[in-house]
Amino acid sequence: MPLVIDRLVRSRRKTIALVVEWDGRLTVRAPLEMPERRIREFVEKHTDWVAKHQKQAQKHAPSPPKLFTDGEVFLYLGQACPLTIIPRQRAGLQVQGGFIIGFDSDTLSIFQRQLEFFQKSGIVTAMVGLLQAPIGTRLYKRMEREGRLAGPSTGDNVDGTTNIIPKMSLEKLQEGYRTVMKALTSQRIITPAS
Numbered sequence: 001m002p003l004v005i006d007r008l009v010r011s012r013r014k015t016i017a018l019v020v021e022w023d024g025r026l027t028v029r030a031p032l033e034m035p036e037r038r039i040r041e042f043v044e045k046h047t048d049w050v051a052k053h054q055k056q057a058q059k060h061a062p063s064p065p066k067l068f069t070d071g072e073v074f075l076y077l078g079q080a081c082p083l084t085i086i087p088r089q090r091a092g093l094q095v096q097g098g099f100i101i102g103f104d105s106d107t108l109s110i111f112q113r114q115l116e117f118f119q120k121s122g123i124v125t126a127m128v129g130l131l132q133a134p135i136g137t138r139l140y141k142r143m144e145r146e147g148r149l150a151g152p153s154t155g156d157n158v159d160g161t162t163n164i165i166p167k168m169s170l171e172k173l174q175e176g177y178r179t180v181m182k183a184l185t186s187q188r189i190i191t192p193a194s
Contacts, residue, residue, distance in 0.1 A: 003043050003050055010034075016042045020053035022060065095123045100157060101177055102131035104167045111176035115183050128180055129157030130173065133164050 006025035010032045016039060017029040030039050043050070066072060072083045101110055118126050132153040133140040143149045148165040160181075166173045 002040075003047055005039075005043060008039070018043065018046055018050060020050060020057055022057060024054045024057040026050055026054070095121065096125040096127075097123050098127045098129070100129055100131050101180070102162055102164065102166050102173055106166075106168065108168065108172060108176065111180050114180055118184070126184055127158060128177070128184065130160065130162040130177055131164055131166075132157050132162055139164075 003026060005028050006021075007027040009027060009029045011029065013029060013031055015031070016034070019027040019029065021027060026043075028039060028043060066074070068083065070083060073080050074083060075081070099114060101114065114128065117123075131139075132155070133143045133149065134153045134155065140149070140153075143164055149163060150165050150170075151163050153163045154161055160174065160177060162170075162173070
C-alpha cells in the first residue's frame with residue numbers, strides 16, 4: 001500500500017527530505033523542478049523509515065485535556081506535581097501573579113490602581129517588583145542609549161531597587177513601591193476575596 005503524502009513543500013532546495021510531524025503526518029520537502037514520479041519513488045524507497053517514525057509519533061500523541069481535579073498530575077520544570085485544590089478559593093483555584101512597577105508609562109496612580117486590581121481580581125499571592133534592565137536585553141540597550149542606567153541590575157526585581165532612572169522621580173517610585181508592599185502584607189489586603 002503506497003504511503004500518503006500529507007503535505008508536499010517545494011522550494012529551491014537540491015535534495016528531498018522526509019519529515020514525520022509530531023502527529024504522524026508525512027511532509028515531503030522537494031526541489032521545485034523535481035518530477036512527482038521521482039518524489040513518489042523516493043518516498044516508496046523509504047517506506048520502512050517513515051513507518052518507524054510514524055509509529056514513534058503515535059507513542060508521543062498529545063495527552064487528553066486536563067480536568068483540573070484534585071490530585072491530577074501536571075509536569076512543572078520536569079517534575080510531576082499533583083494539583084491540590086484549596087476549597088476556600090473561588091472555583092478551586094488560587095490566583096497568583098507577578099507584577100512590575102516602574103515602566104515609563106506608569107504615573108503616580110499606578111500604586112493605588114495595582115492595589116485595587118489585586119483586591120478586585122482575588123489575587124491571593126502577588127509578587128510586585130521594580131522594573132530592572134538586565135545586561136544584554138533590549139531594555140538595557142535602550143536605557144544605555146538614553147543615559148538612564150543607574151548601574152548593573154541586581155537580578156532581583158523584588159528587592160526594592162532598580163537600575164533604571166525612571167520617568168517619575170526615583171523617590172516617588174520607591175515610596176509608592178513601599179506603600180504597595182506594606183498594603184500587600186497587611187491582613188486586610190491579603191484576605192482572599194469571597
